Amino acid sequence: MARSARGARPRTRAGRLRAGTGRLKAGAGQLRTRAEHLRTSAEARFPVVGEVTGRLLSANLLDAATRLAAQAFLASIPLLFAVAAFTPSGVREQLRESLRGLFGLTGRADLELQQVLGNSSGELRETTGVIGLALALASATSFSRAMARVCERAWQLPKASTRIAAWRWLVWLGALVVFVLVQGPVREGFGAGMWLGAPLLFLLSTLVWLWTQHLLLAGRVAWLPLLPGALLAAAATNTLALSARLYMPAALNRALGEYGSLGLVLTLLSWLILVCTAITFAVTIGAVAAQEPPLDRLLDRGRGPHPVS
Template structure:
């Protein structure tokens, strides 16, 4: 009986020793991680600056708001433009929308059916729904994008004096740019080997112009270039990914849930795109304000005593 008691009494001792070892290892790992973090912050301060700026920008919240405004604004604007544009422009817009989202199958057929409607049908739809939505929310997406750029560059709210025409000009510019998306992505008929570089260059120019326009020339052209290049790279990569993901997701959603399912898929993809935009502009602003690039680009340095943007 005595050996059994010793064996029984030995079990809690081994369990306690294992728990002690795990706690010790956990504490050692935590200390090592903090030491590694401090070392990384010392050697690569830009990582810390990027993390702090992304927290202040509130990337996911800003991107979600921007995606919602894009969805609410883009749909009525597309109907308005389609109802007023000539047939050739309407067909080109439909082709660009299919190219941007990589649509095929049932989703592509639905888009084509909308743009194949007669002028009277489109004008009737716009007069009931689209016109009211355009009047109420035409500049909402411009204001959301302006707030994102302002937060990325840590420009206080009182520091921005932007004219309303800039919001309208940005919307008009993007409508025009949407029309030419399909020929740019196809390399004007040459193929993807030319279309992908053209798409990157096209996106870089667009996002360079977007920041300059919506910031009201508070930041010079050159410091905006890193953010434009990063955003263009992210958007170009996602445009290639969309061809593999969006057709399957949209067709499956249409088959299982109808039009409501396609709305959720489209909004989810818009959130992904807006997260890429928010990260690209924010990281680009931080890199442009680092001493190495700031001296060469003439970037405005962040003022630590300035009030934070809302």
């Protein structure tokens, strides 16, 4: 009897284990069913939710954001050296102050930036040359093309012809450099402080992203439907800029100390991937929201995408 009782314990323990596993599976199934029901209900009440989910899953947005970040990094290097070589010292100093404020640079990272934007424009100009500058700017347009493709995918538009879009790529690059230059004084509210600078920077960012979409889409979408994407992109980039001032200084200095220039590259590229992912999602969600109820009626969807003439 004792032996049979001892033999029954393992079977009882195994039975309890199987019963517990069954309850867990049943609970997981109920959670999946409930989540599916909630998703279906949300899509029925708010059709934009289903459209946003479908667009985010079908457009390979993470791949597009990664390519955009890579092109942004590759474009920033020739643009930085071009500014250092061909602009007056006041412009270089303003760019340094804006980048220092954007990333909160201190210590070794700030010294590295100073070496690039320091008093070496004559040497850089001789090394770079006008032909080198032209080639650098031409290669930097890859960032403009990648940004244009993100906007076109968000609005499900075909690529604009090179004849129509080429000048827009160069104009957007120039405007982007100017935007980075003025970020420093705008962020500080032109001396008044962050209480004025923060809303001013958000307003300026919204205008920049509104104009960016309209320019790179070659005017195929009216201004008003582009507003949701511009607001979301401005909110995302400004939030990341504020967080960068808290995280990036220590991360950059630590990366420089442990891995040298390679660590600096990896840290900046990681941050760019995060920023470009936020921009890609913001523009796409804004495009979907502008084409779905209730915003489509408010933004006059009839004046949305139209062919390039």
